[in-house]
Amino acid sequence: MEPGKAGVGKRIAKGSRRAARVAKPSRSAKRTTPAAKAARPKLSSGDLSHSLGYRIRRAQLWVFKDVSRRLAAFDISPAQFSVLSLIEANPGVNQLAIAQSLSIERAGLGRLVDHLERRGLVQRSASAINRRYYVLYLTEAGTALLARLRPAIAESEKTLAAKIGPRAFSELQRALSVFLQDP
Template identity: 45%
Template structure:
């Protein structure tokens, strides 16, 4: 299940430094994962970290985190909504959403507008700059990030994976 011993071991010049008789990657020294590799939660977490890492790399020129990108996407798709609505659908608690919005607003990517109907709530809107950054981010994500994932998994597997994850997130 681990990395198969490549044939490069055969040609490797004898340089026994430590106990590195076998050490394929920069990992540690070949521990047995055991039942850990069959634990869905474990694999999910590891995969998620890798995917987020790649996302950050791909979208680094725009300085957007996955969470920020998801906010911009949602604002674009759902105009006229307030903070509570956006935060809720993203699973972000309202108190924690305040600082997130402050950051986006300070970069002039979105703005809070007092609603005329309900003067408690803030209607969230993308600024022109916000729309421009989102467009560029979408392109980066599609061509660099998702493209890579699809290439690694294969298109049909990628779709199946999405379907299963959605089902997991849906049914408890």
């Protein structure tokens, strides 16, 4: 084969590979049909269903799914709501204190605060007491949004109370309050 033609063959092969890639479905495309989902067997939880930890985790998943769905209309996650709430209750709080209180890694909280700051919901400034820390304040927009989010959270709690009953909801609140002070 002539030296000049070898390169042409490679270009054609590369081009055909590119065309093949384009033909693949995107990762965001649905992979299963609704009928295929319905055909999936429901797994037994076995002994897990007797475990209190498993039940608490299932309840937490249910609550987070409901809260996430309600907050999605505001483009806010449950973690972002928590951060906004702590900043409102503790104006001028440093990021480290919030990270510790919510058990969020500092780097993760930094990204979360960056996002809230870009949206104009949080103001971050260097601490006058310790310049290694940033302190956080809600902006007017952050305060206004938080006021709009609270009814969505209240509706989620009403839904949970309806699911388990008002008395069980009250008892659950009281029983779980022991963990509010634990790290």
